Amino acid sequence: MIEVDNLKKDFGTIRAVRGVTFQVEKGDILGFLGPNGAGKSTTMKMVTGFLPPTGGCAHIGGHDIQKNPIDAKKLIGYLPENSPLYQEMTVFEFLSFIAELREMRSREERTTKIGRVMEICHLGGVRNQPIETLSKGFRQRVGLAQAVIHDPPCLVLDEPTDGLDPNQKQEVRRLIASMAEEKAIVLSTHILEEVEAMCTRIIIIAKGEILVDETPEALRRRHPRYNALRITLRNGETAQMQEHFSSLPQISEVIAEEHRLTLIPRDGNKIDDLIFEASRDHGWPIQSLEKAPIRLEEVFWDLTQKTASLT
């Protein structure tokens, strides 16, 4: 649905995007991650046809965004960063304006479509309020409403939950997830938990280059503590256990903290069976066994810091 091929963008002598390539199909939610200034928004602006690329191309539903922009843009719903809106218009006027430009010619059609998005985005209460008087959360929802008013097959959302409170964030995420099946969605964010919660694929971009393009699970696998387990013993005597596991080739590291051991497997392999077996053989009184928590932030930090130090 969205095909991006070797997109590049120069601003003067600075190369902001250095050859970005990816595809998004129907049913995909692609999370675009990266530090500030990594080239996320620039890429999105090129994909949606706002900025002309210095090199490469983007196709939306088979239409080249540069050569056939009008047809390509008809297939996209786009929420730009910070959701810019015509402040002096009321929510209804604004959505009518967008609907008209989206070629909904008859009044009935517009009213139906506007009614639908107002319901989805919970905007009914502010229908006739000027946009400038709305809170940030409402503005973001108006931005989202205009992006989905024509029920587009492709959605490009630049930081859709930026500046929202936790409840609003949750609501917007739910909204996006509810549309996922029927659409190809690209969204950018700084918030990793968001990507984990929603995305089927993650692209991490830094200094204008794609560092990884994989599933959240595969990204998690990059964490040094992937599949690591924490064991707590009832009697708290972990010395023997520590000695045993340290000698096993499947375990790369054993970390002891008070009555608890953290076992880090080599190459991220599963070690549950190994532990059960050993505790049965030695009669260790295991009180609890849990997965060591993995923070994707650490993977992200690791990946993006590496690029930073390379340049």
Added chain:
Amino acid sequence: MQTVLTIFKREFLGYFRSPIAYVFLTVFVVASIGLTWFLGNFFASNDANLGRLFVFMPWVFLFLIPAVGMRLWSEERRSGTWELLFTLPVSISQAVFGKFLAAWGFITLAILLTFTMPITVGYLGDPDWGPIASGYFASILMAGAYLGICSLTSSMTKNQVISFVLSVIVCMVLVFLGWGVFQDLLISASLPIWLVDAISNFSFITHFDPMTKGLVTLSDIIYFLSLIVFCLFLNVLVLER
């Protein structure tokens, strides 16, 4: 065409969503009629025509049209809404044309609101309506040319003040080139007459004056229209960057 109309409608009604429209219309009418009466001695002149209204038009336009035109694109750039607009299925030329027409329509409304002047001369005397009609036609046409320049300069910056100053300067040059005082200055600097004439040919006034006296020629109309088209063409190029 439908797209242009949609953009026109939003933009035109946009003026009336804020106090801008009312302030502008009031200032325009008060300034143009005030200058005619007080500086132009309209009443004392005892002439049943509107020459004294039209003679001030280039000067009133000089400051008031940039005030309308400065926000055309600067505002879109500052607030980021141009990103929204240009990712909708709208071509840049449609957007430029739609916005230009809206501002032109708004200024036309301002010009037509001086209708009390023709009513006054019609009541007090027996005017020749031809030059009055052609004068209004010329004013509207010239307003379009001013606005073309303003639209172009406002597309170049996100700062409305810079946009305003730039358009005032460009328009001022185009007014001065045909202003009698400036021409006398050029002649006294011993420039040949043909050169002074050629320079003044670029001016608004040179093409505007004959029309206010009832002399409508195709070349004058083409001057204004080509200036509009040229500016809007550049405007599209700037936005396509």
